[in-house]
Amino acid sequence: MKLSLRKGTFQRLITFSILILLCIVFTFSSNAFLTPRNLINVLRQVTMVVITACGFTLLLISGSLDLSVGGVLALSGCITAGLATQGIPLLICFFTGVFVGGLIGLLNALLVVVFRVTPVIATLGTMYISRGLAFIYTAKVTHGGLGIIKGLPTNFSVLTKYVWHIPVPVIFLVMIVLIFIFIQTKTIFGKYIYAIGGNEETARLSGVNVSKIRFVLFVVVGLLAGLSGIIMASRIGSGQPNSGIGFEFDVIVAVILGGTSLSGGEGSMIGTLIGALIVGVLGNGLNLLGVQTFYQYVASGVVLIVAVLLDTTLKGQGISRETLRRLIHG
Amino acid sequence: MGYVVEFLHVTKTFPGVQALSDVTFGVLRGTVHCLVGENGAGKSTLIKILSGAYKMDSGEIMFEGKPVKIDSPHESQKHKINLIYQEQNLISQLTVRENITLGTESTKLGLIGKNEESRTTLESLNKLSLNVDVNGVVADLSVAEKQMVSIAKALHRDSKLIVMDEATSSLTVNEQYKLFEVIESLKNHGVTVIYISHNLDEVFQIGDSITVLRDGKHIGTFKINDVTKEEVIQMMVGRKLTDTYTRKPERETQCVLSLRNVTKKNQLHAVNFDLCAGEIVGVYGLVGSGRTELARVLFGADGFDDGEIILDGRSIMPKSPRRALSRGIALIPEDRRTHGIIGLLNVRSNISLSSSKAISSFGVVINKKDRQLAHRYVKELGIKTPSIEQQVQFLSGGNQQKVVISKVLSTNPKVLLMDEPTRGIDVGAKSEIFRIMRELSDTGVAIIMFSSELPEVLKMSDRILVMHDGAIVKELDPSTATQDQVLRYAIGENKERDDETKS
Numbered sequence: 001m002k003l004s005l006r007k008g009t010f011q012r013l014i015t016f017s018i019l020i021l022l023c024i025v026f027t028f029s030s031n032a033f034l035t036p037r038n039l040i041n042v043l044r045q046v047t048m049v050v051i052t053a054c055g056f057t058l059l060l061i062s063g064s065l066d067l068s069v070g071g072v073l074a075l076s077g078c079i080t081a082g083l084a085t086q087g088i089p090l091l092i093c094f095f096t097g098v099f100v101g102g103l104i105g106l107l108n109a110l111l112v113v114v115f116r117v118t119p120v121i122a123t124l125g126t127m128y129i130s131r132g133l134a135f136i137y138t139a140k141v142t143h144g145g146l147g148i149i150k151g152l153p154t155n156f157s158v159l160t161k162y163v164w165h166i167p168v169p170v171i172f173l174v175m176i177v178l179i180f181i182f183i184q185t186k187t188i189f190g191k192y193i194y195a196i197g198g199n200e201e202t203a204r205l206s207g208v209n210v211s212k213i214r215f216v217l218f219v220v221v222g223l224l225a226g227l228s229g230i231i232m233a234s235r236i237g238s239g240q241p242n243s244g245i246g247f248e249f250d251v252i253v254a255v256i257l258g259g260t261s262l263s264g265g266e267g268s269m270i271g272t273l274i275g276a277l278i279v280g281v282l283g284n285g286l287n288l289l290g291v292q293t294f295y296q297y298v299a300s301g302v303v304l305i306v307a308v309l310l311d312t313t314l315k316g317q318g319i320s321r322e323t324l325r326r327l328i329h330g
Numbered sequence: 331m332g333y334v335v336e337f338l339h340v341t342k343t344f345p346g347v348q349a350l351s352d353v354t355f356g357v358l359r360g361t362v363h364c365l366v367g368e369n370g371a372g373k374s375t376l377i378k379i380l381s382g383a384y385k386m387d388s389g390e391i392m393f394e395g396k397p398v399k400i401d402s403p404h405e406s407q408k409h410k411i412n413l414i415y416q417e418q419n420l421i422s423q424l425t426v427r428e429n430i431t432l433g434t435e436s437t438k439l440g441l442i443g444k445n446e447e448s449r450t451t452l453e454s455l456n457k458l459s460l461n462v463d464v465n466g467v468v469a470d471l472s473v474a475e476k477q478m479v480s481i482a483k484a485l486h487r488d489s490k491l492i493v494m495d496e497a498t499s500s501l502t503v504n505e506q507y508k509l510f511e512v513i514e515s516l517k518n519h520g521v522t523v524i525y526i527s528h529n530l531d532e533v534f535q536i537g538d539s540i541t542v543l544r545d546g547k548h549i550g551t552f553k554i555n556d557v558t559k560e561e562v563i564q565m566m567v568g569r570k571l572t573d574t575y576t577r578k579p580e581r582e583t584q585c586v587l588s589l590r591n592v593t594k595k596n597q598l599h600a601v602n603f604d605l606c607a608g609e610i611v612g613v614y615g616l617v618g619s620g621r622t623e624l625a626r627v628l629f630g631a632d633g634f635d636d637g638e639i640i641l642d643g644r645s646i647m648p649k650s651p652r653r654a655l656s657r658g659i660a661l662i663p664e665d666r667r668t669h670g671i672i673g674l675l676n677v678r679s680n681i682s683l684s685s686s687k688a689i690s691s692f693g694v695v696i697n698k699k700d701r702q703l704a705h706r707y708v709k710e711l712g713i714k715t716p717s718i719e720q721q722v723q724f725l726s727g728g729n730q731q732k733v734v735i736s737k738v739l740s741t742n743p744k745v746l747l748m749d750e751p752t753r754g755i756d757v758g759a760k761s762e763i764f765r766i767m768r769e770l771s772d773t774g775v776a777i778i779m780f781s782s783e784l785p786e787v788l789k790m791s792d793r794i795l796v797m798h799d800g801a802i803v804k805e806l807d808p809s810t811a812t813q814d815q816v817l818r819y820a821i822g823e824n825k826e827r828d829d830e831t832k833s
Binding site for chain 2: 186187188189191192194195197198199201202203204205206207208209265266
């Protein structure tokens with residue numbers, strides 16, 4: 001085999017080194033970091049972001065994005081909790097939660113594919129709609145309350161249980177990541193997604209059913225956001241209409257850190273996983289060190305920008321050293 | 331008369347490709363200096379280095395006798411070097427005026443002086459006798475008009491050196507003629523032109539000197555009168571070209587595709603013709619004749635209002651490219667870069683893009699079949715690429731076109747539509763593409779070639795259909811027809827219909 005470092009591989013190497021670097025720094029600065037328990041904890045914290053980001057990565061590679069995932073997460077969580085308080089079997093509640101996510105995804109798909117609304121606008125709209133519906137539904141169920149807690153069956157938190165020392169959500173995470181790596185690298189569907197993101201018109205003229213693929217992607221992202229919603233509800237043991245505010249940006253940060261291009265055509269699932277882990281490890285490590293949330297925001301922002309800058313400069317597309325010198329010395 | 335530009339030992343390597351090695355030659359002031367070579371010879375790379383789009387690995391560029399360092403397009407414009415690329419560098423959402431004056435806006439108190447700009451823009455357009463709306467959006471222009479606008483853009487700037495990279499590839503005969511006049515007058519004003527073209531007739535018509543590149547090496551620089559066209563071709567390809575083509579003897583064939591009164595409002599008027607298996611039909615028409623529209627309708631990219639398309643005896647309604655492909659109608663589009671390839675994807679993925687069924691089972695790609703398919707076509711069509719994993723954007727134009735052809739062939743089409751199949755492709759690749767077309771037709775594939783290059787239509791077609799104003803106005807036999815004759819029908823002379831009866 002010839003040794004040729006492709007652009008994607010290179011970018012993953014960079015983000016992977018950043019992840020390792022962060023781990024090393026935290027290992028030395030906190031005794032609690034490098035323990036199996038804590039690492040599992042990190043995984044559990046990034047579960048929802050990773051699960052949603054799996055679909056989101058494919059969507060972004062194809063050249064679209066979905067801002068409604070945070071609202072969907074809240075809505076499906078609330079509906080799941082609401083139904084559970086009415087004595088409906090838990091399994092049905094959970095499935096309904098995921099299904100509701102799929103419905104919003106379907107709405108996004110209709111708006112974007114059939115009515116040709118720009119993805120940003122369409123999903124911005126459904127983000128507000130789903131968040132609003134989450135509040136309305138919660139108020140209805142709780143007669144004016146702000147969260148669905150009362151009357152939940154005790155086993156509602158089943159998704160936080162451990163199987164063999166591994167939390168159930170992490171099992172979900174691993175399964176979904178594996179499925180999506182398979183879709184991305186091995187299937188015709190995955191290949192078409194890159195083709196659409198690379199050049200939609202060429203893809204269409206080559207016989208790719210662009211509308212169908214885009215449609216499916218939006219529904220898939222909706223379903224995954226719904227799944228994240230029930231995991232979230234089960235974990236916090238309630239349906240909270242204001243949960244997952246800013247969730248869409250956590251997902252976007254993970255995907256971008258992972259090297260998926262905002263303009264489509266490039267990206268990978270492994271990259272996204274690394275991206276999400278960087279965010280997770282950073283948050284976890286700073287928590288262990290007792291750094292306040294506000295500083296953590298700043299740190300996250302810095303890491304994002306540094307990672308992207310490193311990537312563009314090392315690839316030789318960003319600022320050159322001479323430009324930098326000129327900028328500094330006027 | 332000294333050199334305006336001198337290239338000294340210019341060397342550039344891309345991953346897996348030696349694009350330029352030790353290229354040294356000079357361009358005399360006030361001359362038209364032609365740069366020729368096959369695809370991948372390094373012409374475009376050299377020009378991109380001159381314009382600051384690429385950095386050379388080693389070597390030097392002297393501009394007006396002084397060594398210069400050009401590390402950005404902005405820098406090259408400071409030296410009054412302007413480029414007209416093969417790919418048009420226009421912003422389609424802006425107007426003609428805004429495009430032409432981009433970066434050189436005339437301002438009053440920081441505001442754009444629209445009237446002043448409109449006046450100067452119009453001047454530039456008039457020089458080219460280009461009749462487009464100054465305030466119209468570029469997206470609405472035809473390919474040829476866009477190309478003329480990008481030429482006007484370069485003229486609008488104060489230039490010492492203008493580089494034209496395949497500037498005439500989509501121009502009509504008249505427009506070309508206008509352009510040559512402009513080049514002549516530029517020359518008289520002391521402006522130097524570096525002219526890159528695959529069309530050696532043009533080169534010998536307007537060039538003063540000529541530089542031949544091959545495989546990134548400088549083969550030679552000559553005064554145009556010191557070499558013959560045949561010598562230049564030999565230097566370009568490094569071998570003798572055999573270009574013998576014998577037209578197919580008449581034989582009984584069955585009709586594959588028939589069009590009956592196919593009509594599309596304002597674009598196609600009652601188009602009728604039959605296409606037989608193994609036949610190459612050339613459709614010739616000027617820009618706006620309905621040539622491209624016809625191709626798009628046949629391929630299902632656009633719908634039609636009235637009439638019937640019959641494939642293998644069954645009436646079909648190609649609603650989408652996907653359906654057209656599944657029925658055996660394939661298209662090699664005119665605009666390779668935006669409709670043919672996916673630059674970010676590798677050669678392998680581009681080739682198998684239309685034939686997913688053949689390389690997968692239950693939606694899962696079988697890597698072995700995928701690679702086999704790619705290797706097969708890379709070998710059969712002679713695609714020059716370091717590996718099948720190379721991104722297509724890094725291949726030369728001719729090799730990109732071969733990738734597009736591979737993609738289309740892998741669907742085993744019955745009817746192959748080729749829209750300007752040799753646009754921007756050098757002589758070597760051109761004759762290979764003709765050979766491929768011939769071989770395909772021998773296996774029974776029916777080919778419709780839409781082309782605006784008369785010599786190639788006359789040479790390759792078994793029949794010629796001439797289009798004008800959305801209708802087929804004449805069928806000609808290429809063994810007896812002359813270029814003149816075809817052109818006369820195409821511009822609407824010799825018309826056998828009354829113009830007034832049409833809407």
